[in-house]
Amino acid sequence: MRILHVLDHGLPLQSGYTFRTRAILKAQEQRGWQVAAVTGPRQGAVADAVEAVDGLTFHRTQAALKGGVVGELAGIAAFARRIAAAVDSFRPDVLHAHSPVLDALAALRVARRRGLPLVYEIRAFWEDAAVGNGTGRDGSARYRATRALETWAVRRADAVAVICEGLRGDLIARGIDGDKIVVSPNGVDLTVFGAPVARDPALAAELGLDDAETIGFIGSFYDYEGLDDLIAAMPALVAARPRARLLLVGGGPMEAALRAQAAASPATAAIRFVGRVPHTEVERYYALVDVLAYPRKAMRLTELVTPLKPLEAMAQGKLVAASDVGGHRELIRDGETGTLFAPDDPAAIAGALAGLLADRSGWDRRRAVARAFVEQERNWSSNICRYEPIYQRLTAAATVDGSWQRSPAGI
Incomplete structure (x- = not known):
């Protein structure tokens, strides 16, 4: 099994986001799967297009962040191009995108053009995180638009993972099929x-x-x-x-x-x-x-x-x-x-x-x-098993469809 993770940011930056990511990738490697990751424009300035950190391979997006809707769209396009290049290099069986929703949008663009299955993992709703961080306002036009975009992406992903029952319940209330959602809770690498x-x-x-x-x-x-x-x-x-x-x-x-x-x-x-x-x-x-x-x-x-x-x-x-x-x-x-x-x-x-x-x-x-x-x-060595049936189901379906021939394609 080869999994390419699509991330907002990753190591060597330190945050709860990067620590969870590291735990997932390390546990998947220990299970015998092959993993790599692509980080987006929010990683910041990077010296190399591909680098190894803590034994993990990260493909970097060389793109400057710009504000506003136009800047966000440009960032998504640049990220999608880098994901496509990583697909050509790594040749994954599954794309596994992690929130925020911009990562899912970039990954969806590549997944659909290559016939790859996409898992979208939500760690928090972007609109609620903005309110919590003081950069957004509950119920504002931007809040409603972000929420709608999140729902749109979830409907189009092949499977959805969330870190807790609270997020799963909220998605079900939006009309998402509960069978499509798996809970992969936060854990500790003991x-x-x-x-x-x-x-x-x-x-x-x-x-x-x-x-x-x-x-x-x-x-x-x-x-x-x-x-x-x-x-x-x-x-x-x-x-x-x-x-x-x-x-x-x-x-x-x-x-x-x-x-x-x-x-x-x-x-x-x-x-x-x-x-x-x-x-x-x-x-x-x-x-x-x-x-x-x-x-x-x-x-x-x-x-x-x-x-x-x-x-x-x-x-x-x-x-x-x-x-x-x-x-x-x-x-x-x-x-x-x-x-x-x-x-x-x-x-x-x-x-x-x-x-x-x-x-x-x-x-x-x-x-x-x-x-x-x-x-x-909440031990990552056992938590990681929750992904296996999703990956197996999606890759089996992709094999039957025969839609992805592991051949490079432009984007």
Whole structure:
């Protein structure tokens, strides 16, 4: 089986998107499949048309991003040409495009001209991600147009994968046949991220966490993550638990505002910003944290989409506390694998965290149950099996149709 993945961006850039992609490609290779990837214009400036990163092959699109509809159309056309060239070189059995929808549009153009089956995988709806990132407005003309385009692409793809039940349910409500959709949930590569490292006393001392009860967040600083609510909860948490400290690792669009909020907080001395760290160093910071907190705000994006970071925390044997939104409820059973608290409510956050820190009697069992959940249900070595029946069905159909002769064609 030869699969060509069509991506918005990939390694060596670091994001939740690239980490999921890496896990998929590595797990597929371990299964004996041959994989390669094509990245789009959003990868940015690239030196080589084809490069190897972490043992994976990436075909790059040499195209400058331009704004507006005309710029987006030009980007799709350039991306489609690069996908076609990668098809000529790699000769895949399946095209597997990953959101956003622009990637699906470019891949569809190639798939139809070459008779290749296309799987379209949605990690979040682009219109909702724009609202969550503060670059779009719910219900605007652009929002409605993007939603319509997403539905159009889904109808034309040969199969659709989504990362959670929330996205699947939304597509079914749009009239998409549920049999066409498979859920391929976020997971953890336990061969890379499954063995917690020992606490580093020197790093703890450097950050002033020697004798602390440490609450942590490790990830991207977007508005929808609700980190402003977590910072707002710190005065009440410190009042209840004087040794409580907040460790924030990462960065993003909200970083400046969050640092300013923390500087003005009565609990400023209890808040630590580390900045971004290489993914290979992340485990050192997980080892310093008692409870990982994920206070996502309540909105369509967070109700529909499951995050990756709580799974990483569970794999590291850490307690997880998160807001009670749909995406978290697919991962966390309150009182069993984690703690859920009301979203958009700093007082609820402070109360939940203080309660966890005050009673450690059930910590070991909860961490063990959460870790077992990741091993059994969110391990990429087993998650990857969900793609196999889709690929087999589509390639069998393509063989019967005889529509693709593995011969280069122009685009």
